[in-house]
Amino acid sequence: xxxxxxxxxxxxxxxxxxxxxxxxxxxxxxxxxxxxxxxxxxxxxxxxxxxxxxxxxxxxxxxxxxxxxxxxxxxxxxxxxxxxxxxxxxxxxxxxxxxxxxxxxxxxxxxxxxxxxxxxxxxxxxxxxxxxxxxxxxxxxxxxxxxxxxxx
Ligand code: SF4
Ligand code: SF4
Numbered sequence: 001x002x003x004x005x006x007x008x009x010x011x012x013x014x015x016x017x018x019x020x021x022x023x024x025x026x027x028x029x030x031x032x033x034x035x036x037x038x039x040x041x042x043x044x045x046x047x048x049x050x051x052x053x054x055x056x057x058x059x060x061x062x063x064x065x066x067x068x069x070x071x072x073x074x075x076x077x078x079x080x081x082x083x084x085x086x087x088x089x090x091x092x093x094x095x096x097x098x099x100x101x102x103x104x105x106x107x108x109x110x111x112x113x114x115x116x117x118x119x120x121x122x123x124x125x126x127x128x129x130x131x132x133x134x135x136x137x138x139x140x141x142x143x144x145x146x147x148x149x150x151x152x
Pocket of ligand 2: 072073074075076077078079088089092132133134135136137139
């Protein structure tokens with residue numbers, strides 16, 4: 001018998017300071033409508049991955065993936081969005097060099113090459129970040145971290 005599986009992403013929930021968790025359920029989608037209906041059981045021990053880490057579903061088919069500190073995907077989609085002129089893709093690119101690639105010299109060079117007023121200095125006193133990330137990264141927090149670690 002062929003088993004039809006589906007994954008239901010339930011929610012993104014804060015897990016700890018600076019982190020988020022993606023929660024969901026893998027279940028037997030008996031009517032193949034992509035929705036979990038009554039009588040469609042969760043499935044245990046299924047490997048679920050975000051491309052970086054792998055977790056197993058529990059006895060009820062539920063899983064939780066920590067996603068808060070992923071790195072910028074370098075897609076450039078959020079360029080030109082910040083109302084204060086911060087070049088967010090380049091700021092987060094530098095942070096990825098530092099924290100993802102462990103290339104501090106490259107990270108400092110990239111951050112230091114940003115024109116005046118384009119680095120993340122302006123993020124320090126910005127209340128709520130208006131830049132939406134396609135990967136749902138916490139842009140304001142990451143930009144502030146980039147400035148703290150790479151300015152000067
Ligand atoms: S926190 Fe976001 S909106 Fe505010 S200055 Fe920084 S990038 Fe721009
Ligand atoms: S912060 Fe998000 S939207 Fe912006 S460049 Fe990185 S992955 Fe793309």
